[in-house]
Amino acid sequence: MGFIVAMSRQIIFSIWVCVLLGACTFNSVPVIAQNDAVTAASLLQGGGLPLAVQHQRTPPSVQESEASDPAETQAQEEQAAEVAEEPPLLPFCPENVFDLAGQVAIQICQQIRSDPLPTRLKVRGQSLRSLKALVPFYAQRGYQPAWLDSRGQPSPLAEQLLAALDRAGEEGLSKADYSPVQLRALLVDLPADARMLSEYDLIFTDTFLTYGSHLLSGRFLPGKVDPDWTIKPRSRDLGEVLEGALVSGRVVDALLDLAPKNPGYTQLRGLLQQYRQIEKEGGWRTIARGSTLRRGSKGARVQALRARLRASGDLEEEGTTFDKAVTAAVRRFQKRHGLRVNGIVNVSTRKALNMPVAERIRQIELNLERWRWLPDGFGSRYILVNIPNFKMNVFEDGKPVFESKVVVGRKDRQTPTLNADMEYLVLSPKWYVPRSIAVKDKLPKLKRNPHALSRQGIKIYNSAGKQINPSSVNWKSVNAKNFKYYLRQDSGPRNALGGVKFMFPNPHSIYLHDTPSKRLFRRSQRTFSSGCVRVSRPLELAEYLLKDNRRWNRRKIKAAFKARKQQVVHLQEGLPVYLLYWTVWIDSDGVANFRKDIYKRDKPLLRAMRKIHRSGV
Template sequence: MKHQIIVSNLLSGLVVLCLFACGHKKSAPKQKVIVENIRDLDEVVKENIGERLSFIADNGGLMEDSVPVLRLSALQHFYQQGGQMAQWSAKGVPAEGVNAMLTEIREAIQVGLLPDKYHAKMLTEALQQVQSDPGAQKDAALWARVDVMMSDAFMKMATHLHYGIAARDSITLRKDSLYSDTVLVTMLQHALKEKDISGALHALEPVHAGYLALKEGVAAFKEKYDGHTWDTLPLNYTDTTAFKVLLTNRLVQGGYVDTAGLEKDADGLLTDTTLLKKGVKKFQQEFNIYADGIAGKRTVAALNRPAADWLIQAAVNMERWRKLPDSMPRQYIMVNIPGYTMQVIDSGEVKIASRVIVGTPRNRTPVLNSVMTNFILYPYWRVPYSIVFKEMLPAIKKDVGYLAQKNLEVIDHHGNVVDPYTIDWTKLGKGHFPYVLRQMDGLDNSLGIMKFNFQNKYSVYLHDTNNRGLFKNSFRAMSHGCVRVQQWDSLAMYLVREDTVRHPRDSIKAWISREEKKQVNLARRIPIYLRYFTAEGKEGTLLFHDDIYGEDKILRKQMGY
């Protein structure tokens, strides 16, 4: 009996502790509070705003629509500054900025953001209610809800437009990462006072040419495909009559084939089969797929993607531009890994554009920021140990002559060249390998004629290649991680063009013709950025690239897409 009483008391105590320690989420604020006298409305709205701020505090930062606020402290500061009075309405009449803010929310995808993150559904319903129901104009709860959600939407959108949604990472070039509460409040107060919500928000966007081109492409893409839906095609199929009918219908839905007035056979197929191939090719060209006119698995998968999914791919890349600083250096090198391109930018102009080859999905080229310091003519290639152990050592153990075939030298820890036939290769492996494999310079070298060095922890660099035919490939994720540059000679000439005292005109060409091994230190180091853009703007349209390393999937998740 005594034990039962003790256990009972303990259980009672635990229940009480749970009630106080765990707490209960505060019930949602009143959804409807009708004020008969319109003169009293603003004061009741004020009380309801206070209730909503308390509810957010007790509800883990979530609002009534389960969307988290940007920062509760910023909202509290804003309403304290305004005497907790409504800022987006007065006596049942919406402020001038309400429609502008709602438009920005509805069209958020055009700046790479999702409307749902800014209370789109609940704000739209509330304002439609005001327009359709005169009695709703006296609903203090409705106006308080609109007020707090509008304020949070502005602060959140302002922050996301400038800094992006995902947290800063190791390559984010911005020194700051968020607006203070004071800055956000001042910004919102000024926008409401000047009645320029849209102007205040768009002034916070990046001004980089790449971002603006992407934004222009998004607008054109949205205009072309907004409201369009299409049928999906089977991913596993045979080239049957049934599949051709489905494919034709899909191409018609996308505007790639116009079948009006064209002759068809008994199965509904176009009698001119070349027209179907042209339609496939037209789609492939628009979505940057090798345009062979054949509806292979990759093309079918792309045909099946809804327009909204392509827009999210563009949005993810707008996010990447927001991680760059407000202004870039006057001169810099930009490598776009999935786009297989390198550009040299000078005063906003592209001075050199080159195809590149990047790392395979297994041997990724890293995203990074660095500074180019020098380049070397006729460089040795010190083979990374990862390649030695994965690829070369097994081949050497089978045939030591492999080293001569690949133009490789064996170097000991003293820097001396060692005869490979004096080494017992069977005893070497990851745990014991006291040598370096070095590929001798010359046209047989994997680095080609030139290597461009920049500081980084990954031991990667830009270089020429002895297999230049690979630049013709559309898929160019083929290296061990370094970046092979097609226009390596133009890049070298650009880097020394102003240093005419140490490097007279045509000196590089002379060194190359004499096959001189030479290191050229740059008088002015140039920033280099290796980035990952799977969508770009080009001539008013969107240019998509494959997500070769799956980085879009990761960033989509971070952004809540």
Template structure:
């Protein structure tokens, strides 16, 4: 049977394998090549006979390529290297296992080892697609086993930059770090063994002069902490709180783990996120506008508090509203505004709120006994009129979604001076949103810069519909380019990295034949 015919039949096995590897299931149950091989390739080889598609040379190249998967942050042992070595002398079994191992590696490089929905429940970004059968045919015919697999991985510069950084970190000597134990924030003037450990770690990082041992948080220690905070994009306050301690305790092993997690996240993303699109990185507190793959502008963000996390999802921007009314979400009306109005009833009028009953009728707030109301039975809707105190500021950028999350202005612009800006109730407050709105409307007739300025200056609520929707991707990436050829390691503000790392490290579990047959 010709190789092309064999590969065409292999496509069915590839589809089964890809579905098995990326199905929505607990992440620890990702299948292993040795367990899948007899199922997904059995029917193919029964029909094809025992014809061998893996030459001895290509088989050796496959083993080397599987070992090289560590450069992508994947564990080569997940592809059953020991068993492949053990069956070298059994041509038929070797072929089955080699094919299954290649297909699994291909699927993991193409779409990730993990199903992103199992990590990010709101994930809506479509997976990357490719003709795996054609790729396998090419690999076997040319002998470019590793190169063909590498070509299935993301080709974005940041992915390749992180692979380079991963190799550099793995080549470094695994020096034990002088870790500082978790505990209360360490502040100037404090003393004790944790301060002594803090100073030792700062010396190890080259931020504090190596001198006599001390357990005093002195001025030199404060300066060293501030230097670290500036380098790591943390609030520069000279206090070693939780975020600063995480940065202090990040050694080579922690950097490697963080890179592996984010390499996996990039494998979940498509090759293109849109000709013109916005990419908001929660962990970096910024949103970047891209056109034809090139970053055009970056705006600072305020993201959700750790207990009101901004969700990770993808959508499309449809329209922009200037001088918006703020339709206060019911959850915020109950949890935030009701307690405020109970303490200060005058805030209703002072802040420009309008109170409506459930039928939509405007209610005079002066006639409401706010202290008699309960959050569980709050009977009103709240709206805030356009103006300088409006929670949305002068503009909101809309991509209707079930999370009620969007990009908008804010009257609290002083918060952009902070380095870590997790202050919102989930939405993305955006610095200079009018400029961002102008970029989004650049291809919409009738909405040049002057038209936008006029709409804002009118003080009236005005809607501008985009001529073409612009994709917006809200992501969570904790390693990013530093803009100078290196990698920045960001604080994992929502503690999301651990779940991805645990799933990457978990040994794949067997998958029953009945499951793969569905």
């Protein structure tokens, strides 16, 4: 009899696991775990955040029926809905146990094994934030407590968790978000009461899973605070990570192992500690308003300038005047802040110098969060465009081997963050004008002069694909709703894409390309495109990409740029392209760089961080 009961429980548990993962089907209808209905929004409202393992997880949709009878289709849909609404089966609670640990397991089970499964659970007034990982974690271990020894006393591993939380600030996270004071209070006077011990265990497990999720892939779903972010974050089974930490007795190491391994993240962590030390020492001085400061200037404002530059490490020499050393220090500061490098302290340079160190710290923390949204490695060779820096680099084995200035999207037509593989080049490309650009930019010109686009070599085609005479259309009656024309610009020197476009297929139809508007690369802030990325050195980039293709050399590529005949050249292997948005980073020379938040993407992320801090999670 005992064997039959055990086997029954094992079968039920196996069914529960596959149901929870959305992998089971009954009568060809996927069973959807009710937990999957928990959205990021509902978790945020409940004071919690989704775990990394949930980021990319979406419930499978009910398969479409092939039945042609509407009544039969409706009946199948109703049946599917009934099956989908059934909660997943969890293992039964322990029975006939008399030791304290067993009694605690029963209490844990009774709190998380409900019908339906809980989508929110408060323990001692605190909302658990990791239910979707916490429930299967306990179910797979038969609801046995994780943070108690055999006598029902707190395990030494609990102290390790608290020690790990003490280091949260080093990662740009706030340890206050994980309630360490309340956790330590639980350890001080924990009575031998099964219910209270179960609550203690649930809270510590929830804290590990939540902090682990934040280290692994950030505190926020990227798309919730940055709608243009399309790169998938890292994911791990955090329940497995916790189980491994409990077995090995290495809780701190298990958590640290979840943080990004990329050197860029590690370097930014170091910069954060440096700037926090500056803040601890009182920050830096501000430069009062006044006339432009330049070499030869003297007075109190120059003294303040020297002190400010010393605080950030841009100036080492002592002195009292705006001398050669100060000029070099100002130029250094301007370069690493993306300002015009002239060695003169004008209004824009003074504003950058006067930004409080606390704001720079927040900026560093925001960009550490963005790092947690990225994969651990970008590959041995890849292209990286940092949008706020207006630069593109090719990296090989972590080192930059090619650099080019770029023009990115206007503030109302922003270049999105994305990752895709470059597959081919189009030499001497035609430009098929996107409908949005045709309506917003070209139609107003046609209304003023039907032949305005002809001067740019742009031809107009009707919906049947036949070229038309621009004068044959009453453009004043055409609007965004009834615009049914196609615009194409042939290859040539006036073509908006120049001599080449570099293609990495993606949902946004974004690509890199040449441009006839070379003068724009002289600007320090280059937000002029409609979303695609214009490259200042397209010939050199094409030559680099085709260097292993014997059919191509610089002379042939240059000739193909001017051939006025479109030609597609496939790369021998795909090259990862990353369009990223960093307002703080450490460059290959170890220099800290800050950039203006050109698209105002830091602000929603900062608001979300402050919301968490205020909630007293």
